[in-house]
Amino acid sequence: MMRFDVFILGAGVAGCSLAEASLRRGFKTGIFDPKSPGSGASGAPIVITNIATGRRARRVNRADECLHTLHRTLQWAQEHSEPPFFKQTDVLRPAFTDAIADDFRASLHKYEWKSTELEWIDRASFAKQYPWIGSHEGGLRIRGGFTIDAPLFLKAVINASKRMGLHTYFHQTIHNIEKRGAGDGSNSWGTMEEGQYYGNPERKNKFRQLLRPRHMSTNRAKSHTVIQFTDGSQVEARHVIYAAGAGMKSYPIWNFLPLSYLKGELLEMQLREPMPAEYAFSGIGYVASDPSDPRRVITGSTFEREYDSMNPTTDGHARLRKIFHRLLPGFSENVESETGWAGVRVSLPDYQPVVGEHPEWTGHWVFTGLGSKGMLMSPYLAMQLIDVIAANDD
Ligand SMILES: Cc1cc2nc3c(=O)[nH]c(=O)nc-3n(C[C@H](O)[C@H](O)[C@H](O)COP(=O)(O)OP(=O)(O)OC[C@H]3O[C@@H](n4cnc5c(N)ncnc54)[C@H](O)[C@@H]3O)c2cc1C
Incomplete structure:
Protein backbone atom coordinates (compact mmCIF):
# COMPACT_ATOMS: atom_id res chain seq x y z
CA MET A 1 0.00 0.00 0.00
CA GLY A 43 -11.90 24.46 -15.69
CA ALA A 44 -13.35 27.86 -16.70
CA PRO A 45 -11.72 28.39 -20.11
CA ILE A 46 -10.20 31.79 -19.27
CA VAL A 47 -10.09 33.48 -15.86
CA ILE A 48 -8.83 36.80 -14.58
CA THR A 49 -7.39 37.94 -11.29
CA ASN A 50 -8.85 41.14 -9.94
CA ILE A 51 -7.55 42.47 -6.63
CA ALA A 52 -10.09 45.34 -6.43
CA THR A 53 -13.44 43.58 -6.27
CA GLY A 54 -17.07 44.48 -5.81
CA ARG A 55 -18.85 47.74 -6.27
CA ARG A 56 -16.49 49.52 -3.88
CA ALA A 57 -13.29 48.15 -5.44
CA ARG A 58 -12.41 46.58 -2.12
CA ARG A 59 -8.88 45.24 -1.73
CA VAL A 60 -8.78 41.44 -1.66
CA ASN A 61 -7.41 40.12 1.62
CA ARG A 62 -3.63 39.69 1.32
CA ALA A 63 -3.76 40.71 -2.33
CA ASP A 64 0.00 41.28 -2.68
CA GLU A 65 0.93 37.90 -1.24
CA CYS A 66 -1.72 36.18 -3.38
CA LEU A 67 -0.54 37.84 -6.60
CA HIS A 68 3.11 37.21 -5.83
CA THR A 69 2.62 33.50 -5.07
CA LEU A 70 0.33 33.02 -8.07
CA HIS A 71 2.94 34.63 -10.33
CA ARG A 72 5.63 32.27 -9.03
CA THR A 73 3.39 29.25 -9.66
CA LEU A 74 2.47 30.47 -13.15
CA GLN A 75 6.13 30.90 -14.10
CA TRP A 76 7.12 27.55 -12.62
CA ALA A 77 4.30 25.69 -14.40
CA GLN A 78 4.96 27.54 -17.68
CA GLU A 79 8.48 26.12 -17.72
CA HIS A 80 6.88 22.69 -18.14
CA SER A 81 4.35 23.64 -20.78
CA GLU A 82 4.74 24.62 -24.43
CA PRO A 83 1.69 26.79 -25.14
CA PRO A 84 1.68 30.09 -23.22
CA PHE A 85 -1.23 29.98 -20.78
CA PHE A 86 -0.99 33.32 -19.00
CA LYS A 87 -0.31 36.98 -19.61
CA GLN A 88 -0.07 40.01 -17.38
CA THR A 89 -3.07 42.24 -17.90
CA ASP A 90 -4.47 45.37 -16.33
CA VAL A 91 -8.16 45.19 -15.44
CA LEU A 92 -10.30 48.09 -16.67
CA ARG A 93 -13.41 48.73 -14.59
CA PRO A 94 -15.75 51.30 -16.14
CA ALA A 95 -18.11 53.04 -13.69
CA PHE A 96 -21.50 52.78 -15.37
CA THR A 97 -23.23 55.26 -13.02
CA ASP A 98 -22.28 58.38 -11.05
CA ALA A 99 -22.82 56.48 -7.80
CA ILE A 100 -20.34 53.78 -8.82
CA ALA A 101 -17.84 56.45 -9.89
CA ASP A 102 -18.18 58.02 -6.40
CA ASP A 103 -17.61 54.63 -4.76
CA PHE A 104 -14.55 53.94 -6.89
CA ARG A 105 -13.03 57.31 -6.05
CA ALA A 106 -13.75 56.81 -2.35
CA SER A 107 -12.08 53.40 -2.49
CA LEU A 108 -8.76 55.00 -3.46
CA HIS A 109 -8.50 56.45 0.05
CA LYS A 110 -10.44 53.86 1.97
CA TYR A 111 -8.23 50.96 0.92
CA GLU A 112 -5.08 53.07 0.60
CA TRP A 113 -4.43 51.99 -2.95
CA LYS A 114 -1.05 53.02 -4.29
CA SER A 115 -1.01 54.79 -7.66
CA THR A 116 1.08 51.90 -9.00
CA GLU A 117 -1.81 49.53 -8.15
CA LEU A 118 -4.96 51.43 -8.96
CA GLU A 119 -5.67 54.54 -10.98
CA TRP A 120 -8.91 56.51 -11.34
CA ILE A 121 -9.36 57.85 -14.87
CA ASP A 122 -11.98 60.55 -15.50
CA ARG A 123 -14.72 60.21 -18.07
CA ALA A 124 -13.11 62.15 -20.92
CA SER A 125 -9.71 60.46 -20.59
CA PHE A 126 -11.23 57.01 -20.14
CA ALA A 127 -13.37 57.47 -23.27
CA LYS A 128 -10.37 58.70 -25.24
CA GLN A 129 -8.05 55.88 -24.15
CA TYR A 130 -10.62 53.07 -24.39
CA PRO A 131 -13.12 54.08 -27.08
CA TRP A 132 -14.65 50.60 -27.44
CA ILE A 133 -16.00 50.55 -23.83
CA GLY A 134 -19.73 51.31 -23.33
CA SER A 135 -20.95 54.67 -21.97
CA HIS A 136 -19.56 55.37 -18.50
CA GLU A 137 -18.65 58.00 -15.93
CA GLY A 138 -14.92 57.23 -15.97
CA GLY A 139 -13.24 54.12 -14.63
CA LEU A 140 -10.50 52.33 -12.77
CA ARG A 141 -7.37 50.81 -14.16
CA ILE A 142 -6.12 48.04 -11.87
CA ARG A 143 -2.54 47.09 -12.57
CA GLY A 144 -0.60 43.87 -12.28
CA GLY A 145 -3.23 41.17 -12.74
CA PHE A 146 -3.24 38.03 -14.86
CA THR A 147 -5.41 36.48 -17.53
CA ILE A 148 -5.07 32.70 -17.46
CA ASP A 149 -6.10 29.78 -19.63
CA ALA A 150 -7.08 27.75 -16.57
CA PRO A 151 -7.31 24.24 -18.11
CA LEU A 152 -3.84 24.57 -19.67
CA LEU A 259 -21.23 26.00 2.09
CA SER A 260 -23.36 27.30 -0.76
CA TYR A 261 -23.07 26.22 -4.35
CA LEU A 262 -23.51 28.84 -7.07
CA LYS A 263 -23.70 27.91 -10.70
CA GLY A 264 -21.97 30.26 -13.12
CA GLU A 265 -22.10 30.35 -16.91
CA LEU A 266 -19.56 31.76 -19.35
CA LEU A 267 -19.74 32.54 -23.05
CA GLU A 268 -16.75 31.67 -25.18
CA MET A 269 -16.66 33.86 -28.29
CA GLN A 270 -14.59 33.87 -31.41
CA LEU A 271 -14.05 37.40 -32.79
CA ARG A 272 -13.19 38.42 -36.34
CA GLU A 273 -10.73 41.06 -35.10
CA PRO A 274 -8.55 40.68 -31.98
CA MET A 275 -9.36 42.42 -28.72
CA PRO A 276 -6.68 44.67 -27.11
CA ALA A 277 -4.65 41.89 -25.50
CA GLU A 278 -3.20 43.91 -22.64
CA TYR A 279 -6.51 44.34 -20.79
CA ALA A 280 -9.27 42.39 -19.13
CA PHE A 281 -12.57 44.16 -18.47
CA SER A 282 -14.76 43.98 -15.42
CA GLY A 283 -18.04 45.81 -14.92
CA ILE A 284 -21.43 44.15 -14.83
CA GLY A 285 -19.51 40.96 -15.67
CA TYR A 286 -16.07 40.32 -17.07
CA VAL A 287 -14.49 39.96 -20.52
CA ALA A 288 -11.01 38.56 -21.13
CA SER A 289 -9.10 37.22 -24.09
CA ASP A 290 -7.05 34.05 -24.50
CA PRO A 291 -3.40 34.69 -23.51
CA SER A 292 -2.21 33.34 -26.85
CA ASP A 293 -5.15 34.19 -29.14
CA PRO A 294 -6.77 37.63 -28.67
CA ARG A 295 -9.60 36.63 -31.02
CA ARG A 296 -10.80 34.03 -28.52
CA VAL A 297 -12.73 35.84 -25.78
CA ILE A 298 -14.66 34.86 -22.65
CA THR A 299 -17.60 36.77 -21.22
CA GLY A 300 -18.70 35.96 -17.68
CA SER A 301 -20.53 35.37 -15.60
CA THR A 302 -23.97 34.46 -14.33
CA PHE A 303 -24.72 33.59 -10.66
CA GLU A 304 -27.48 31.05 -9.96
CA ARG A 305 -28.34 29.74 -6.51
CA GLU A 306 -30.99 27.45 -7.94
CA TYR A 307 -30.50 25.38 -11.04
CA ASP A 308 -31.87 22.19 -12.57
CA SER A 309 -28.98 21.31 -14.79
CA MET A 310 -25.25 21.81 -14.84
CA ASN A 311 -25.30 22.68 -18.53
CA PRO A 312 -25.21 26.14 -20.12
CA THR A 313 -28.73 27.50 -20.75
CA THR A 314 -30.30 29.72 -23.43
CA ASP A 315 -31.21 32.24 -20.72
CA GLY A 316 -27.60 32.37 -19.48
CA HIS A 317 -26.39 32.73 -23.05
CA ALA A 318 -28.69 35.71 -23.65
CA ARG A 319 -27.63 37.44 -20.41
CA LEU A 320 -23.94 37.00 -21.17
CA ARG A 321 -24.35 38.32 -24.68
CA LYS A 322 -25.97 41.41 -23.14
CA ILE A 323 -23.04 41.86 -20.75
CA PHE A 324 -20.57 41.70 -23.63
CA HIS A 325 -22.45 44.27 -25.70
CA ARG A 326 -22.90 46.60 -22.70
CA LEU A 327 -19.25 46.36 -21.68
CA LEU A 328 -17.65 46.43 -25.13
CA PRO A 329 -20.10 47.80 -27.72
CA GLY A 330 -17.09 48.66 -29.88
CA PHE A 331 -16.74 44.93 -30.61
CA SER A 332 -20.45 44.16 -31.05
CA GLU A 333 -20.24 43.61 -34.79
CA ASN A 334 -17.17 41.49 -34.41
CA VAL A 335 -18.54 38.22 -32.98
CA GLU A 336 -18.16 35.17 -35.22
CA SER A 337 -19.34 32.32 -32.98
CA GLU A 338 -20.39 31.62 -29.38
CA THR A 339 -20.31 28.55 -27.10
CA GLY A 340 -21.47 28.22 -23.49
CA TRP A 341 -19.67 26.78 -20.44
CA ALA A 342 -20.91 26.27 -16.86
CA GLY A 343 -19.40 25.43 -13.47
CA VAL A 344 -20.22 25.61 -9.75
CA ARG A 345 -18.43 27.91 -7.29
CA VAL A 346 -18.44 27.17 -3.58
CA SER A 347 -18.72 30.00 -1.08
CA LEU A 348 -19.51 30.79 2.55
C1 LIG B 1 -18.34 30.80 -14.35
C2 LIG B 1 -17.12 30.88 -13.50
C3 LIG B 1 -16.20 31.91 -13.70
C4 LIG B 1 -15.07 32.01 -12.89
N1 LIG B 1 -14.17 33.01 -13.11
C5 LIG B 1 -13.09 33.14 -12.30
C6 LIG B 1 -12.14 34.17 -12.48
O1 LIG B 1 -12.24 34.97 -13.40
N2 LIG B 1 -11.10 34.25 -11.61
C7 LIG B 1 -10.93 33.37 -10.58
O2 LIG B 1 -9.98 33.48 -9.80
N3 LIG B 1 -11.82 32.38 -10.41
C8 LIG B 1 -12.89 32.24 -11.24
N4 LIG B 1 -13.78 31.21 -11.05
C9 LIG B 1 -13.90 30.50 -9.78
C10 LIG B 1 -12.74 29.90 -9.23
O3 LIG B 1 -11.94 29.43 -10.21
C11 LIG B 1 -13.07 28.91 -8.14
O4 LIG B 1 -12.92 29.63 -6.96
C12 LIG B 1 -12.11 27.75 -8.18
O5 LIG B 1 -12.19 27.10 -9.42
C13 LIG B 1 -12.39 26.78 -7.07
O6 LIG B 1 -11.44 25.78 -7.16
P1 LIG B 1 -11.58 24.44 -6.38
O7 LIG B 1 -10.36 23.67 -6.68
O8 LIG B 1 -11.93 24.73 -4.96
O9 LIG B 1 -12.87 23.74 -6.97
P2 LIG B 1 -13.07 23.04 -8.39
O10 LIG B 1 -12.34 23.74 -9.44
O11 LIG B 1 -14.53 22.88 -8.56
O12 LIG B 1 -12.35 21.64 -8.22
C14 LIG B 1 -12.87 20.58 -7.50
C15 LIG B 1 -12.34 19.29 -8.07
O13 LIG B 1 -12.80 18.24 -7.23
C16 LIG B 1 -13.26 17.19 -8.01
N5 LIG B 1 -14.25 16.43 -7.25
C17 LIG B 1 -15.59 16.37 -7.40
N6 LIG B 1 -16.13 15.51 -6.52
C18 LIG B 1 -15.10 15.03 -5.78
C19 LIG B 1 -15.01 14.12 -4.71
N7 LIG B 1 -16.08 13.53 -4.21
N8 LIG B 1 -13.79 13.87 -4.18
C20 LIG B 1 -12.68 14.46 -4.66
N9 LIG B 1 -12.71 15.32 -5.70
C21 LIG B 1 -13.91 15.61 -6.24
C22 LIG B 1 -13.80 17.81 -9.26
O14 LIG B 1 -13.78 16.87 -10.34
C23 LIG B 1 -12.85 18.98 -9.47
O15 LIG B 1 -11.77 18.62 -10.31
C24 LIG B 1 -14.88 31.07 -11.85
C25 LIG B 1 -15.79 30.04 -11.66
C26 LIG B 1 -16.90 29.93 -12.47
C27 LIG B 1 -17.86 28.80 -12.24
Missing part, protein backbone atom coordinates in the same frame (compact mmCIF):
# COMPACT_ATOMS: atom_id res chain seq x y z
CA MET A 2 1.32 3.48 -0.91
CA ARG A 3 1.88 5.68 2.15
CA PHE A 4 1.60 9.45 1.87
CA ASP A 5 2.29 12.39 4.14
CA VAL A 6 -0.42 14.37 2.35
CA PHE A 7 -3.27 13.04 0.22
CA ILE A 8 -5.44 15.60 -1.59
CA LEU A 9 -9.06 15.02 -2.62
CA GLY A 10 -9.89 17.14 -5.68
CA ALA A 11 -7.70 18.42 -8.53
CA GLY A 12 -9.07 21.89 -9.19
CA VAL A 13 -6.91 24.96 -8.64
CA ALA A 14 -7.17 24.38 -4.86
CA GLY A 15 -5.96 20.77 -5.02
CA CYS A 16 -3.26 21.47 -7.62
CA SER A 17 -1.92 24.39 -5.56
CA LEU A 18 -1.86 22.15 -2.49
CA ALA A 19 0.07 19.52 -4.43
CA GLU A 20 2.72 22.05 -5.44
CA ALA A 21 3.04 23.46 -1.91
CA SER A 22 3.17 20.01 -0.33
CA LEU A 23 5.87 18.78 -2.72
CA ARG A 24 7.93 21.92 -2.17
CA ARG A 25 7.81 21.10 1.56
CA GLY A 26 9.24 17.67 0.80
CA PHE A 27 6.04 15.77 1.68
CA LYS A 28 5.22 12.58 -0.13
CA THR A 29 2.04 13.64 -1.89
CA GLY A 30 -0.87 12.03 -3.72
CA ILE A 31 -3.91 13.57 -5.39
CA PHE A 32 -7.29 12.06 -6.25
CA ASP A 33 -10.03 13.24 -8.59
CA PRO A 34 -13.04 11.22 -9.77
CA LYS A 35 -12.59 12.91 -13.15
CA SER A 36 -9.54 14.74 -14.52
CA PRO A 37 -7.80 17.90 -13.23
CA GLY A 38 -9.87 21.04 -13.84
CA SER A 39 -13.18 19.18 -14.17
CA GLY A 40 -14.90 21.60 -11.79
CA ALA A 41 -15.09 25.40 -11.54
CA SER A 42 -11.36 25.72 -12.17
CA PHE A 153 -2.45 25.99 -16.43
CA LEU A 154 -3.75 23.11 -14.30
CA LYS A 155 -2.43 20.56 -16.75
CA ALA A 156 0.98 22.20 -16.54
CA VAL A 157 0.89 22.25 -12.71
CA ILE A 158 0.10 18.53 -12.63
CA ASN A 159 2.90 17.77 -15.12
CA ALA A 160 5.42 19.86 -13.19
CA SER A 161 4.28 18.28 -9.90
CA LYS A 162 4.62 14.77 -11.30
CA ARG A 163 8.26 15.56 -12.02
CA MET A 164 8.61 16.41 -8.35
CA GLY A 165 7.12 13.03 -7.39
CA LEU A 166 3.33 13.61 -7.26
CA HIS A 167 1.25 10.41 -7.43
CA THR A 168 -2.05 10.86 -9.25
CA TYR A 169 -5.30 8.91 -8.82
CA PHE A 170 -7.58 10.26 -11.53
CA HIS A 171 -10.78 8.72 -12.92
CA GLN A 172 -11.18 6.56 -9.81
CA THR A 173 -13.92 6.23 -7.19
CA ILE A 174 -13.46 6.21 -3.41
CA HIS A 175 -15.22 3.38 -1.61
CA ASN A 176 -14.36 4.33 1.97
CA ILE A 177 -12.26 6.66 4.11
CA GLU A 178 -11.28 5.20 7.45
CA LYS A 179 -9.34 6.79 10.26
CA ARG A 180 -7.06 4.44 12.17
CA GLY A 181 -4.49 4.59 14.94
CA ALA A 182 -4.18 6.63 18.09
CA GLY A 183 -5.44 10.02 16.90
CA ASP A 184 -8.23 11.68 18.80
CA GLY A 185 -10.81 11.55 16.03
CA SER A 186 -13.55 8.99 15.66
CA ASN A 187 -13.05 6.06 13.34
CA SER A 188 -16.21 6.46 11.31
CA TRP A 189 -17.94 9.27 9.44
CA GLY A 190 -18.85 11.92 12.01
CA THR A 191 -21.92 14.12 12.21
CA MET A 192 -21.85 17.51 13.89
CA GLU A 193 -24.26 20.30 14.63
CA GLU A 194 -24.17 23.01 11.99
CA GLY A 195 -22.16 26.03 13.09
CA GLN A 196 -20.40 24.28 15.94
CA TYR A 197 -17.07 24.82 14.27
CA TYR A 198 -17.60 27.51 11.74
CA GLY A 199 -19.34 29.94 14.08
CA ASN A 200 -16.65 30.16 16.76
CA PRO A 201 -16.66 33.88 17.71
CA GLU A 202 -13.06 33.73 18.93
CA ARG A 203 -11.88 33.23 15.41
CA LYS A 204 -11.49 36.73 14.06
CA ASN A 205 -8.91 35.91 11.45
CA LYS A 206 -10.38 36.18 7.98
CA PHE A 207 -8.67 32.97 6.91
CA ARG A 208 -10.53 31.13 9.61
CA GLN A 209 -8.80 28.31 11.35
CA LEU A 210 -5.80 28.48 9.10
CA LEU A 211 -3.30 30.09 11.40
CA ARG A 212 -4.66 28.61 14.59
CA PRO A 213 -5.33 24.92 14.06
CA ARG A 214 -7.64 23.64 16.72
CA HIS A 215 -6.08 20.29 17.31
CA MET A 216 -2.51 19.79 18.43
CA SER A 217 -2.80 16.09 19.02
CA THR A 218 0.14 14.45 20.74
CA ASN A 219 -0.89 11.22 19.05
CA ARG A 220 -0.87 12.81 15.62
CA ALA A 221 2.16 10.91 14.37
CA LYS A 222 0.53 7.58 15.15
CA SER A 223 -2.84 8.28 13.53
CA HIS A 224 -3.43 7.78 9.87
CA THR A 225 -6.20 7.39 7.35
CA VAL A 226 -6.80 4.60 4.87
CA ILE A 227 -8.57 5.45 1.64
CA GLN A 228 -10.03 2.54 -0.28
CA PHE A 229 -10.92 2.78 -3.94
CA THR A 230 -13.68 0.77 -5.58
CA ASP A 231 -11.14 -1.18 -7.64
CA GLY A 232 -9.85 -2.68 -4.37
CA SER A 233 -6.64 -0.65 -4.16
CA GLN A 234 -5.94 1.54 -1.14
CA VAL A 235 -3.59 4.24 0.08
CA GLU A 236 -2.60 5.42 3.54
CA ALA A 237 -2.09 9.06 4.50
CA ARG A 238 -1.11 11.04 7.58
CA HIS A 239 -3.01 14.09 6.34
CA VAL A 240 -6.02 14.20 4.04
CA ILE A 241 -7.03 17.53 2.51
CA TYR A 242 -10.55 17.90 1.12
CA ALA A 243 -10.45 20.32 -1.84
CA ALA A 244 -13.35 18.87 -3.79
CA GLY A 245 -15.25 22.04 -4.82
CA ALA A 246 -18.89 21.13 -5.47
CA GLY A 247 -17.93 17.54 -4.56
CA MET A 248 -17.60 18.56 -0.86
CA LYS A 249 -21.26 17.51 -0.56
CA SER A 250 -20.19 13.89 -0.75
CA TYR A 251 -18.08 14.08 2.45
CA PRO A 252 -20.46 14.07 5.44
CA ILE A 253 -17.78 15.05 7.97
CA TRP A 254 -17.89 18.57 6.49
CA ASN A 255 -21.69 18.85 6.39
CA PHE A 256 -21.68 21.35 9.25
CA LEU A 257 -19.91 23.98 7.13
CA PRO A 258 -22.43 26.46 5.66
CA PRO A 349 -21.80 33.50 3.94
CA ASP A 350 -18.93 35.98 4.40
CA TYR A 351 -17.39 35.13 1.00
CA GLN A 352 -14.10 34.13 2.65
CA PRO A 353 -12.49 30.74 2.08
CA VAL A 354 -12.51 28.06 4.77
CA VAL A 355 -9.15 26.43 5.36
CA GLY A 356 -8.26 24.35 8.39
CA GLU A 357 -8.45 21.15 10.35
CA HIS A 358 -11.58 19.25 11.28
CA PRO A 359 -12.46 19.70 14.97
CA GLU A 360 -12.81 15.96 15.56
CA TRP A 361 -11.00 14.25 12.75
CA THR A 362 -7.33 14.98 13.41
CA GLY A 363 -5.30 15.04 10.22
CA HIS A 364 -8.35 15.86 8.06
CA TRP A 365 -8.24 19.35 6.57
CA VAL A 366 -10.54 21.44 4.41
CA PHE A 367 -9.64 23.89 1.65
CA THR A 368 -12.69 25.33 -0.09
CA GLY A 369 -15.10 28.28 -0.31
CA LEU A 370 -12.92 30.15 -2.79
CA GLY A 371 -15.94 31.72 -4.52
CA SER A 372 -14.88 33.67 -7.59
CA LYS A 373 -11.29 34.13 -6.45
CA GLY A 374 -9.90 30.61 -6.52
CA MET A 375 -7.20 31.36 -9.04
CA LEU A 376 -5.93 34.39 -7.16
CA MET A 377 -6.00 32.92 -3.67
CA SER A 378 -5.23 29.22 -4.00
CA PRO A 379 -1.42 29.19 -4.36
CA TYR A 380 -0.91 31.50 -1.38
CA LEU A 381 -3.47 29.83 0.87
CA ALA A 382 -2.18 26.38 -0.06
CA MET A 383 1.30 27.38 1.00
CA GLN A 384 -0.06 28.68 4.31
CA LEU A 385 -2.00 25.49 5.00
CA ILE A 386 0.95 23.25 4.21
CA ASP A 387 3.09 25.40 6.55
CA VAL A 388 0.56 24.82 9.33
CA ILE A 389 0.53 21.07 8.67
CA ALA A 390 4.34 20.98 8.69
CA ALA A 391 4.48 22.99 11.92
CA ASN A 392 2.10 20.52 13.59
CA ASP A 393 4.23 17.62 12.46
CA ASP A 394 7.39 18.96 14.07
